[in-house]
Amino acid sequence: xxxTAPLTYDQAGVNYDLIDPLKVTAQRAAAATASHLASHGxxxxxxxxxxxxxxxxxxxxxxxxxxxCLGTKTLVADEMAKLTxxxxxxxxxxxxxxxxxxxxxxxxxxxxxxxxYWAAGGSDWFGDAQRAQALVAGWKAACDTCQVAWGGGETxxxxxxxxxxxxxxxxxxxGLINPKxxxxxxxxxxxxxxxxxxxxxxxxxxxxxxxxxxxxxxPQGYLTEIEPGLTYGExxxxxxxxxxxxxxxxxxxxxxxxxCANITGHGWRKLLRHPSALTYRIHTVPPKTAVLDFIQxxxxxxxxxxxxxxxxxxxxxxxxxxxxxxxxxxxxxDCGIAAWVAGTVEAGEKQLLIEPLGIRFSENxxxxx
Amino acid sequence: xxxTAPLTYDQAGVNYDLIDPLKVTAQRAAAATASHLASHGxxxxxxxxxxxxxxxxxxxxxxxxxxxCLGTKTLVADEMAKLTxxxxxxxxxxxxxxxxxxxxxxxxxxxxxxxxYWAAGGSDWFGDAQRAQALVAGWKAACDTCQVAWGGGETxxxxxxxxxxxxxxxxxxxGLINPKxxxxxxxxxxxxxxxxxxxxxxxxxxxxxxxxxxxxxxPQGYLTEIEPGLTYGExxxxxxxxxxxxxxxxxxxxxxxxxCANITGHGWRKLLRHPSALTYRIHTVPPKTAVLDFIQxxxxxxxxxxxxxxxxxxxxxxxxxxxxxxxxxxxxxDCGIAAWVAGTVEAGEKQLLIEPLGIRFSENxxxxx
Numbered sequence: 254x255x256x257t258a259p260l261t262y263d264q265a266g267v268n269y270d271l272i273d274p275l276k277v278t279a280q281r282a283a284a285a286t287a288s289h290l291a292s293h294g295x296x297x298x299x300x301x302x303x304x305x306x307x308x309x310x311x312x313x314x315x316x317x318x319x320x321x322c323l324g325t326k327t328l329v330a331d332e333m334a335k336l337t338x339x340x341x342x343x344x345x346x347x348x349x350x351x352x353x354x355x356x357x358x359x360x361x362x363x364x365x366x367x368x369x370y371w372a373a374g375g376s377d378w379f380g381d382a383q384r385a386q387a388l389v390a391g392w393k394a395a396c397d398t399c400q401v402a403w404g405g406g407e408t409x410x411x412x413x414x415x416x417x418x419x420x421x422x423x424x425x426x427x428g429l430i431n432p433k434x435x436x437x438x439x440x441x442x443x444x445x446x447x448x449x450x451x452x453x454x455x456x457x458x459x460x461x462x463x464x465x466x467x468x469x470x471x472p473q474g475y476l477t478e479i480e481p482g483l484t485y486g487e488x489x490x491x492x493x494x495x496x497x498x499x500x501x502x503x504x505x506x507x508x509x510x511x512x513c514a515n516i517t518g519h520g521w522r523k524l525l526r527h528p529s530a531l532t533y534r535i536h537t538v539p540p541k542t543a544v545l546d547f548i549q550x551x552x553x554x555x556x557x558x559x560x561x562x563x564x565x566x567x568x569x570x571x572x573x574x575x576x577x578x579x580x581x582x583x584x585x586x587d588c589g590i591a592a593w594v595a596g597t598v599e600a601g602e603k604q605l606l607i608e609p610l611g612i613r614f615s616e617n618x619x620x621x622x
Numbered sequence: 623x624x625x626t627a628p629l630t631y632d633q634a635g636v637n638y639d640l641i642d643p644l645k646v647t648a649q650r651a652a653a654a655t656a657s658h659l660a661s662h663g664x665x666x667x668x669x670x671x672x673x674x675x676x677x678x679x680x681x682x683x684x685x686x687x688x689x690x691c692l693g694t695k696t697l698v699a700d701e702m703a704k705l706t707x708x709x710x711x712x713x714x715x716x717x718x719x720x721x722x723x724x725x726x727x728x729x730x731x732x733x734x735x736x737x738x739y740w741a742a743g744g745s746d747w748f749g750d751a752q753r754a755q756a757l758v759a760g761w762k763a764a765c766d767t768c769q770v771a772w773g774g775g776e777t778x779x780x781x782x783x784x785x786x787x788x789x790x791x792x793x794x795x796x797g798l799i800n801p802k803x804x805x806x807x808x809x810x811x812x813x814x815x816x817x818x819x820x821x822x823x824x825x826x827x828x829x830x831x832x833x834x835x836x837x838x839x840x841p842q843g844y845l846t847e848i849e850p851g852l853t854y855g856e857x858x859x860x861x862x863x864x865x866x867x868x869x870x871x872x873x874x875x876x877x878x879x880x881x882c883a884n885i886t887g888h889g890w891r892k893l894l895r896h897p898s899a900l901t902y903r904i905h906t907v908p909p910k911t912a913v914l915d916f917i918q919x920x921x922x923x924x925x926x927x928x929x930x931x932x933x934x935x936x937x938x939x940x941x942x943x944x945x946x947x948x949x950x951x952x953x954x955x956d957c958g959i960a961a962w963v964a965g966t967v968e969a970g971e972k973q974l975l976i977e978p979l980g981i982r983f984s985e986n987x988x989x990x991x
């Protein structure tokens with residue numbers, strides 16, 4: 254592969270064709286276990302199957318839970334630590350919590366408890382006190398931002414499974430949907446709703462395989478400046494935005510989203526997540542963050558490819574009734590997160606039309622269920 | 623190291639001296655986040671800090687949550703698959719769920735939802751359909767046994783973090799303590815209580831680093847017969863017993879444990895888990911499972927070393943009022959799990975006395991908090 258050839262996500266090493274059949278089998282087996290809840294007097298919220306978090310009706314409120322993996326962003330942090338002598342694990346901790354919290358809130362849940370899963374390649378990983386303390390401090394700071402309790406967790410040393418010197422990070426999160434009318438699994442989503450997009454802080458934690466592959470093609474690697482004074486590596490490591498302060502503030506402002514989508518893997522195709530046949534028409538495209546613009550150009554991706562895999566500046570989508578759209582965006586801005594009333598939901602076939610860019614994604618472009 | 627020298631847990635590669643300082647810092651930082659729950663109208667059950675699962679008081683009941691790692695048992699399964707052509711991942715799935723469920727129930731919780739965390743070294747892992755389907759089937763079967771709903775999970779491909787051809791397995795679990803009097807975080811534990819021990823099914827998923835190291839010293843390795851027709855590898859891979867059917871049956875029988883301890887890492891020292899100053903006197907020691915007896919002999923461990931790291935035949939301890947002890951054991955037997963009224967709780971210094979073996983463990987032998 255020449256260094257100027259376009260770089261696709263598949264080439265970056267993740268083959269969904271191998272993973273997806275297992276996912277389908279697992280989803281079917283999982284769905285068959287829902288009936289067990291009845292023996293405890295409870296029931297699942299069936300519409301949450303396939304959504305970002307699983308929801309159980311326990312009577313006075315709903316309980317939502319999730320486990321989420323950070324992915325391979327630590328490999329960038331490790332490489333940058335070698336190059337700069339700094340530790341990036343405070344930001345990495347925030348990324349990990351964001352993966353769980355930003356998913357959990359899509360269903361209307363208030364995150365209450367986060368558990369840490371830190372699986373190292375050996376006990377030695379924890380012997381680097383600066384790095385370990387940064388991980389702890391960043392984890393706590395992200396919990397503080399999201400107002401969740403850090404319940405505990407696991408710090409196994411898994412030599413032979415996790416590679417020497419590496420760490421596999423994940424977070425589980427449990428929350429309540431309380432009161433129950435906060436539930437947002439899409440049944441309220443419909444024509445006339447507005448789409449509000451919240452700014453991302455960078456690449457977040459999806460697309461890192463591609464980003465790492467790209468670094469190999471850059472003569473200066475991670476130290477390439479993408480703008481004066483900002484290296485590619487530093488830009489990649491901007492911690493993922495935490496959106497739960499926004500969803501909590503919305504509720505306090507009397508706004509109940511009809512649906513939410515966390516824009517992670519599959520990029521903007523995640524806007525098609527809900528199974529309804531609806532057309533999503535985007536009239537305003539948020540500015541690309543610098544690092545995503547850089548990746549798109551260096552990887553030679555056209556807009557269609559870029560928006561189908563990366564967040565391109567929009568990290569979270571909130572679908573609300575049109576009358577609440579401007580207020581929704583303002584609440585996000587008041588939380589320090591840029592936001593745009595970006596589009597509308599319409600009756601029609603299932604598709605996403607990003608009009609300013611002339612892009613159309615259809616149902617065939619996304620298979621999550 | 624000669625092949626007849628005793629083999630200790632430290633030699634098997636896990637250095638708790640490196641992990642424990644981080645754990646302490648993390649526990650302190652985590653404890654400081656509990657106050658966030660008040661902003662949502664809730665509070666933590668402080669006594670659950672340091673227990674096996676974290677508990678939050680949400681009003682009508684308590685919510686308990688946890689994330690737990692399987693550890694390195696998959697390395698034995700992988701090796702045995704090479705040697706025998708069989709897949710052992712159905713049992714491995716049960717092990718993983720057992721790690722989470724058996725911890726969650728110690729606080730009195732009914733497990734409701736399990737989430738799967740299956741982080742593979744690459745997409746290829748999922749391409750072995752027989753193995754992947756065994757993992758799915760075993761996961762579902764364990765959910766069925768525990769009557770929990772499988773909510774979903776993560777199946778990331780983490781090339782560069784998880785080793786090629788390996789998988790890092792974990793489970794998160796959320797449950798309710800309902801009604802609230804089922805809470806068992808030790809405040810009811812006291813002199814006069816009986817200790818009921820439930821049989822383990824083998825090594826479970828703790829001590830595998832030692833067990834794997836030992837296999838290297840055996841001329842026939844995992845294919846060494848530990849009894850006629852049973853190889854060391856097969857015996858190691860006996861899936862971990864699931865104890866939630868017992869704790870649920872106990873509640874239905876009107877028995878509320880005062881405290882429970884899941885006997886995992888640190889072996890029988892886990893009986894000293896509760897912070898109270900109490901003496902635990904064991905008068906009846908359950909039979910060793912064959913594989914643990916084999917390990918002890920081959921590793922040249924004395925009883926003190928063996929009981930301080932392995933479950934030695936007892937996988938779970940239930941502390942109940944003396945009058946309920948025999949019935950507790952009978953309820954477990956009715957669930958298909960052997961059980962023994964094994965000892966008593968007494969006033970006195972914090973210590974565990976395994977009288978038939980002449981072993982004493984004191985507070986200094988266990989640092990979990």
